[in-house]
Amino acid sequence: MRRILIVGAGQSGLQLALGLQAQGYEVTLMSNRTADEIRSGRVMSTQCMFHTALQHERDLGLNFWESQAPRIEGVGVSVAAPDATRAIDWVGKLKGYAQSVDQRVKMAGWMETFAQRGGQLVIHGAAVSDLDFFARTYDLVLVSAGKGELVSMFGRDASRSPYTEPQRALAVSYVHGLGPRPEHPEFDAVRCNLVPGVGELFVMPTLTTSGRADILFWEGVPGGPLDVFNGVTDPAEHLSLTLELMEKFLPWEYARATKVELTDGGGTLAGRYAPTVRNPIGRLPGGGLVLGVADVVVANDPITGQGSNSASKCAASYLSSIVEHGEKEFDEAWMRSAFDRYWDTAQHVTKWTNAMLGVPPEHVLNLIGAAGQLQPAADRFANGFDDPADFENFFYEPEKTAAYLAEVAGAQAQAQTQTQTQA
Numbered sequence: 001m002r003r004i005l006i007v008g009a010g011q012s013g014l015q016l017a018l019g020l021q022a023q024g025y026e027v028t029l030m031s032n033r034t035a036d037e038i039r040s041g042r043v044m045s046t047q048c049m050f051h052t053a054l055q056h057e058r059d060l061g062l063n064f065w066e067s068q069a070p071r072i073e074g075v076g077v078s079v080a081a082p083d084a085t086r087a088i089d090w091v092g093k094l095k096g097y098a099q100s101v102d103q104r105v106k107m108a109g110w111m112e113t114f115a116q117r118g119g120q121l122v123i124h125g126a127a128v129s130d131l132d133f134f135a136r137t138y139d140l141v142l143v144s145a146g147k148g149e150l151v152s153m154f155g156r157d158a159s160r161s162p163y164t165e166p167q168r169a170l171a172v173s174y175v176h177g178l179g180p181r182p183e184h185p186e187f188d189a190v191r192c193n194l195v196p197g198v199g200e201l202f203v204m205p206t207l208t209t210s211g212r213a214d215i216l217f218w219e220g221v222p223g224g225p226l227d228v229f230n231g232v233t234d235p236a237e238h239l240s241l242t243l244e245l246m247e248k249f250l251p252w253e254y255a256r257a258t259k260v261e262l263t264d265g266g267g268t269l270a271g272r273y274a275p276t277v278r279n280p281i282g283r284l285p286g287g288g289l290v291l292g293v294a295d296v297v298v299a300n301d302p303i304t305g306q307g308s309n310s311a312s313k314c315a316a317s318y319l320s321s322i323v324e325h326g327e328k329e330f331d332e333a334w335m336r337s338a339f340d341r342y343w344d345t346a347q348h349v350t351k352w353t354n355a356m357l358g359v360p361p362e363h364v365l366n367l368i369g370a371a372g373q374l375q376p377a378a379d380r381f382a383n384g385f386d387d388p389a390d391f392e393n394f395f396y397e398p399e400k401t402a403a404y405l406a407e408v409a410g411a412q413a414q415a416q417t418q419t420q421t422q423a
Helices: 010-023 034-038 051-059 102-116 130-134 150-154 236-251 307-325 332-357 362-370 375-383 388-395 398-422
Strands: 003-008 026-031 071-080 086-098 120-125 141-145 169-178 188-195 197-207 209-222 268-269 281-283 289-292
Touching: 003 010, 003 209, 010 026, 010 102, 034 102, 051 086, 051 169, 051 307, 071 375, 086 188, 086 375, 102 120, 102 362, 120 236, 120 332, 130 141, 141 150, 150 281, 169 236, 197 236, 209 236, 236 268, 281 332, 289 332, 289 388, 307 332, 332 388, 362 375, 362 398
Parallel strands: 003 026, 003 141, 026 120, 071 188, 141 289
Antiparallel strands: 071 086, 169 209, 169 268, 188 197, 197 209, 281 289
16 A cells, blocks of 8 residues: 655645545645644635535535535626726626635544544644655655745746745635625625725635635735735734725725624734745655645735635646556656646646736726626636636737627627517
């Protein structure tokens, strides 16, 4: 039986551990916290998982909370005008619903499941020296812990990392008591609110430790008016700042947030990091090799909501690569090929995310504006969150954008003519 060590118990590490366990591998999982410590700790992310990533969980029978979590049926975009009215406002419908489960709920539950199924769970904050020892006793060591000393083993890939500094200051609040968006009270959607030159507010329904909740997530341009959360340690002050900024820049979202309260004392999070792609293979002092997983090697800004989706897709890709490799050695060539297979998907996420962090060019503004009148364009943009590769077909190049909008407008005009003729 092949022995595999996974360091890090997040979305990718746990999904991969449980997937390998189901395939008969002897898996050891290292976490720096117990399930109870995770469940009672601070929120870790703003996860919203779309159809493809959710299907990976379903395929492994890990969709434990699917019946409880809100079904997110759309992605909406609003753009604030200088007078704080809405210059643009629309919602695209998803082909398959998305869901968000607080990682405190999911990771704790998955960790307990892994142990119940006979997996070896080690509660220990691993250092490079630990991996140097373990690499001699396991067939494969995977590093899925995206922070701390271990990440330093994976060098930055400058050719795939255009930014050297954080591009947004991040501030998250989990709340109860948020009202529905009056434009579509009959269904849930992720709402992306863009304040040009200032930043973005994302609002998404989630399932947390205390049931249904909503996430208020500011992404502020560093040094701008939203960059005020650094050093704020009091959760109540954090929420108060969040709401003040909503009232100033996005009054339509503030209007449904006047009665919100934090879900719990750990329901806030703030920070920032530079989007970075790293070399996937880490070299240990003793000569051993380890393979980086998910955001250890491809860390994108959360502006496009791809973190947990990418983690799920990476785990699924690596699982296939490991199983297909059979009894052969997990050498450097295999590690490189496993990452390259994942990068075929991840490259589209990185390209789109980095594009959204910059000032949008005129043709992208035209696309976002036109989606308010052309529902197929709004729907396609929304479904790009599930399949970012599709943006290659209509988003990046002005000519492709113009051709696509002309095609959709023509089809809509033709449909209207046919309707009028039949009437």
